[in-house]
Amino acid sequence: MAQEDVFKKIVSHCKEYGFVFPSSEIYDGLGAVYDYGQYGVELKNNIKKYWWDSMTLLHENVVGIDSAIFMHPTIWKASGHVDAFNDPLIDNKDSKKRYRADVLIEDYLAKIDEKTDKEVAKAAKRFGDAFDETQFRSTNPRVLEYQQKRDEMHARFAKALNDSNLEELRRIIIDAEIVCPLSGSRNWTEVRQFNLMFSTDMGSTSEGAMKVYLRPETAQGIFVNFLNVQKSGRMKIPFGIAQIGKAFRNEIVARQFIFRMREFEQMEMQFFIRPGEEMEWFDRWKKTRMTWHKSMGLGDGKYRFHDHDKLAHYANAATDIEFEMPFGFKEVEGIHSRTDFDLSQHEKYSGRKIQYFDPELNKSYTPYVIETSIGVDRVFLSIISGSYCEEMLDNGESRVILKLPPALAPVKLAVLPLVKKDGLPEKAGEIIDMLRFDFRCQYDEKDSIGKRYRRQDAIGTPYCITVDHDTLTDHCVTIRFRDTMEQERVRIDKLNEIIAGKVSMKNLLKKITD
Ligand code: GAP
Numbered sequence: 001m002a003q004e005d006v007f008k009k010i011v012s013h014c015k016e017y018g019f020v021f022p023s024s025e026i027y028d029g030l031g032a033v034y035d036y037g038q039y040g041v042e043l044k045n046n047i048k049k050y051w052w053d054s055m056t057l058l059h060e061n062v063v064g065i066d067s068a069i070f071m072h073p074t075i076w077k078a079s080g081h082v083d084a085f086n087d088p089l090i091d092n093k094d095s096k097k098r099y100r101a102d103v104l105i106e107d108y109l110a111k112i113d114e115k116t117d118k119e120v121a122k123a124a125k126r127f128g129d130a131f132d133e134t135q136f137r138s139t140n141p142r143v144l145e146y147q148q149k150r151d152e153m154h155a156r157f158a159k160a161l162n163d164s165n166l167e168e169l170r171r172i173i174i175d176a177e178i179v180c181p182l183s184g185s186r187n188w189t190e191v192r193q194f195n196l197m198f199s200t201d202m203g204s205t206s207e208g209a210m211k212v213y214l215r216p217e218t219a220q221g222i223f224v225n226f227l228n229v230q231k232s233g234r235m236k237i238p239f240g241i242a243q244i245g246k247a248f249r250n251e252i253v254a255r256q257f258i259f260r261m262r263e264f265e266q267m268e269m270q271f272f273i274r275p276g277e278e279m280e281w282f283d284r285w286k287k288t289r290m291t292w293h294k295s296m297g298l299g300d301g302k303y304r305f306h307d308h309d310k311l312a313h314y315a316n317a318a319t320d321i322e323f324e325m326p327f328g329f330k331e332v333e334g335i336h337s338r339t340d341f342d343l344s345q346h347e348k349y350s351g352r353k354i355q356y357f358d359p360e361l362n363k364s365y366t367p368y369v370i371e372t373s374i375g376v377d378r379v380f381l382s383i384i385s386g387s388y389c390e391e392m393l394d395n396g397e398s399r400v401i402l403k404l405p406p407a408l409a410p411v412k413l414a415v416l417p418l419v420k421k422d423g424l425p426e427k428a429g430e431i432i433d434m435l436r437f438d439f440r441c442q443y444d445e446k447d448s449i450g451k452r453y454r455r456q457d458a459i460g461t462p463y464c465i466t467v468d469h470d471t472l473t474d475h476c477v478t479i480r481f482r483d484t485m486e487q488e489r490v491r492i493d494k495l496n497e498i499i500a501g502k503v504s505m506k507n508l509l510k511k512i513t514d
Helices: 003-016 038-056 074-078 101-130 133-139 141-162 166-175 219-223 226-232 278-294 341-350 376-387 424-435 449-459 492-503 505-513
Strands: 020-022 034-036 062-065 086-091 098-100 192-195 198-202 210-214 239-248 263-273 303-307 317-325 328-339 356-358 363-365 368-375 388-392 398-402 413-417 441-443 463-467 476-481 487-491
Touching: 003 020, 003 376, 003 388, 034 038, 038 062, 038 239, 038 263, 038 376, 038 505, 074 341, 086 101, 086 166, 098 101, 101 133, 101 141, 101 166, 133 141, 141 166, 219 239, 219 263, 219 341, 219 368, 226 239, 263 278, 263 376, 278 303, 278 317, 278 328, 278 368, 278 505, 303 328, 317 376, 328 341, 328 376, 341 368, 368 376, 376 388, 398 449, 413 424, 413 449, 424 441, 424 463, 424 492, 449 463, 463 492, 476 492, 487 492, 492 505
Parallel strands: 062 239, 413 441, 413 463
Antiparallel strands: 020 034, 086 098, 086 192, 198 210, 239 263, 263 368, 303 317, 317 328, 328 368, 356 363, 388 398, 463 476, 476 487
16 A cells, blocks of 8 residues: 555544544644544553653653743743744745745655665665675666765755755755646745744733743753752752643644644753763763664664754754654654753843852853753654554454554553343443553443454554453453454453553563663
């Protein structure tokens, strides 16, 4: 099945099974804004808990905060967002459609890569075991031609971004003969900068009102609380501050479902260190974060690092962790070495001294910062995309299944009485009463047992427990495992232990500490 079709199926699955709904749907929706349904919110909460525990339980020197969304407007001046948080936009004069100039060029570069990969795949098929990919890539004339074209374009693109050269970005689009996907024309406007922050007025009178912004990142709430946390917690460098919260960006080219939203949620951690130690900590956090992603079991090959062509105004090193979504490898998390930019800026704009006295060095300095910044919604999308499967069964039927990591699944077990009578529903109720304090359980008595299994597979429930007539006398139930569909007869008093062994968050946390 084409990846585009897989993605469409995932989007409709999310809606049909109560994971993600378009916002304000009965009013025809609101662009790039989404609501999480009854199962979506559970999965999202589990993702957030896994991240939070991995930061604050596994690192003694990382603590959490929850800062307000509204902040003093000068914060955004100091951080550089008022002046520099822009996207370069270009319009097609025929379709009147607006695009991000950098995204048009990135898509074009990705297409060249695809062509190269196709040549390599064709040759690999032709030569079989004797195929030497490295040699082929370095000698095949067509591949070399593609590579040269890509490298030249990429070098121009990186320079244009770094120089904020809007005219050169336009030139690249013209030279590469990039067409508007809608009109098919090359009739482009100039490239213009567009600030991504939403603003509103705070205060009751028009004269007294103050323009405030909806935060475009949670990070600044951490920087402006650096002194509060350091002093009240008697924190010693190195230490980190973690936060989960909503962020808002007026994304012009909002697309790909919950990948690029106007209201989204971030999980950010700022790690404060001695100046000069940033590269060592940057590498350590890169490794730690990649291990976290891979621990979810979606496939190690689905992740890769991607170093930034253009460093943000605050960074001296930056990389993304990308996940292979149905629409290609895409950024899920950014890891940035932010130097002392933010703390120094806030010192300058607030007039307060924001420094740390290091007792070991016997001197004060402005700490450097390594940031890990991850979008909850993008992790959500990577988990759903990585675990969505359609399987043909031996009996000719098919099933749609979410092979979610058990610890993150919205519902851990479903208890299903074989029939709606003979005391089986009551027995099922007793089992739920026993397990509900430890696991999210669901009771279902409607339809055939097969249909009920399918419903649980579709929301990713790892265990189904069937209560039958024998249960009333032998105190055993049948436990069915989601992925293998194997069934086992087990004692009711063993259920808690069996299920906890697989669904506890501890399993994931242990994986990343080993
Ligand atoms: N504090 C640094 C920062 O905000 P970023 O790379 O702009 O860095 C970090 O954003 C993460 O936030 C991204 O890797 C992504 O997961 C998520 N994110 C950013 N914009 C988003 C959007 N419009 N919709 C959903 N997630 C987004």
